[in-house]
């Protein structure tokens with residue numbers, strides 16, 4: 033739980049009980065055989081027992097699981113079991129009550145333990161205990177957690193700490209699977225590897241003679257994307273085909289617009305078709321070039337934020353989390369590439385709940401004095417008398433719109449070096465420019481007079497250093513669902529990120545050139561897609 037808490041999604045945006053069941057029915061009909069309710073915290077949803085009971089009626093659904101913080105578990109579990117709950121995962125990151133209070137920001141350790149014992153008493157076997165291991169916080173408790181499996185039928189699962197929105201993930205905080213295994217092997221050298229299901233998230237082991245087992249979830253150091261068969265639906269009804277992918281499609285909106293089963297299946301099929309073989313680029317970056325020794329500081333800490341933690345998954349399952357949204361968060365990643373070449377690569381995104389949108393630039397330029405003359409009928413941004421007018425987009429259908437724009441800022445060798453080494457007196461130019469780009473996308477309609485205000489669902493601004501040109505390459509990508517496109521947002525984002533770099537560096541050099549601000553691609557509009565050759 034972040035210190036400042038988490039903003040709650042308005043209830044009207046959440047899927048209703050009936051909508052959850054309609055979607056579940058559809059997925060189960062298509063072959064999904066496991067559904068996990070996770071979150072957020074699923075057990076604070078008042079209809080959770082009812083949902084489980086109705087899921088239980090679905091023919092073909094073999095497993096209904098819950099991942100919970102355990103606080104309400106002892107109280108609810110008898111009803112949940114009766115309703116048909118078949119698998120239970122309980123999160124517990126420490127066995128020290130005071131530390132629990134620090135992590136969770138409230139009391140409750142004993143309630144969680146009570147929940148674990150209740151699950152055992154009611155015959156769940158194994159009861160999975162999820163422990164996210166964080167250096168400096170609980171890595172000293174590995175042996176205590178493993179020892180719990182001696183007399184209890186638990187599967188204690190040690191999870192590598194993953195970056196999620198706002199959790200201030202840092203490479204040094206992550207304890208790798210190998211390191212955990214070494215620590216446990218020192219105490220129990222006879223630790224045995226157990227077989228596991230192909231699509232399992234966990235690598236399982238057993239200490240001989242112990243009742244339970246321990247497992248490792250190695251999402252960071254040895255990802256399991258190759259066997260991933262999970263789909264997630266967020267509490268507000270978005271289908272996500274990857275825990276870390278940014279691509280989401282709102283099934284709720286389609287349901288509420290009266291989409292037929294066939295239409296929903298087509299939309300789901302298209303989303304699943306876009307599922308990649310591996311997860312988000314940050315992880316690929318991690319997997320492709322891991323540091324030789326994660327504990328040494330030569331590997332700059334990855335300050336990764338901006339990923340949207342909304343839901344979970346499981347083998348052939350739809351996992352419903354009670355979603356939370358953390359809006360735009362800063363930086364990202366720093367990586368060392370090749371021999372001595374230090375490239376900083378920033379990515380981030382913002383979610384915004386603003387409403388509406390803007391027009392396409394191609395339709396707005398006033399008739400040039402020479403060349404083809406346009407009439408006011410051909411211009412969408414002037415009225416019949418040639419005065420500026422905002423286009424009425426009210427009758428255009430909503431579609432998913434994405435635009436990507438880029439810019440190049442030629443800094444010159446001196447400013448470039450200072451930016452590269454993050455030694456500018458004014459601060460980290462790349463981070464400031466990245467945030468400025470995100471801000472600009474969100475306020476484009478206020479900057480460009482005839483632009484509509486648009487409900488951006490995602491903004492991503494990436495800055496890359498180009499040492500051969502002493503330049504920074506900027507790429508801004510904007511996404512929205514609406515009646516009009518987002519290229520003005522993407523262009524404004526790239527332009528303002530460029531201007532911000534100029535501002536950050538102007539004390540060092542004024543010989544800075546902003547160039548090549550251009551649209552790279554635009555998709556989803558009625559007039560067809562645009563891709564720059």
Ligand SMILES: Nc1nc2c(ncn2[C@@H]2O[C@H](COP(=O)(O)OP(=O)(O)OP(=O)(O)O)[C@@H](O)[C@H]2O)c(=O)[nH]1
Nearest residue numbers: 070099121162191233249251262275344345346347
């Ligand atoms: N990268 C990645 N990690 C996942 C995924 N599913 C689960 N995890 C990891 O597994 C941890 C525990 O998640 P759970 O909610 O217990 O789900 P699960 O591991 O699929 O549960 P089981 O169905 O019992 O296997 C999460 O904190 C993640 O670290 C996934 O699809 N991708």
Ligand SMILES: C[S@@+](CC[C@H](N)C(=O)[O-])C[C@H]1O[C@@H](n2cnc3c(N)ncnc32)[C@H](O)[C@@H]1O
Nearest residue numbers: 070071072073099100101123162164192193194
């Ligand atoms: C996000 S929680 C949601 C369900 C429920 N509220 C809970 O606490 O279990 C789902 C699982 O993700 C795990 N998790 C949370 N943050 C994580 C992180 N940064 N890295 C890896 N796993 C994490 C939790 O420990 C939990 O087991």
Ligand code: SF4
Nearest residue numbers: 256257260274275311
């Ligand atoms: S990160 Fe995405 S692709 Fe990889 S295992 Fe998780 S959900 Fe599957």
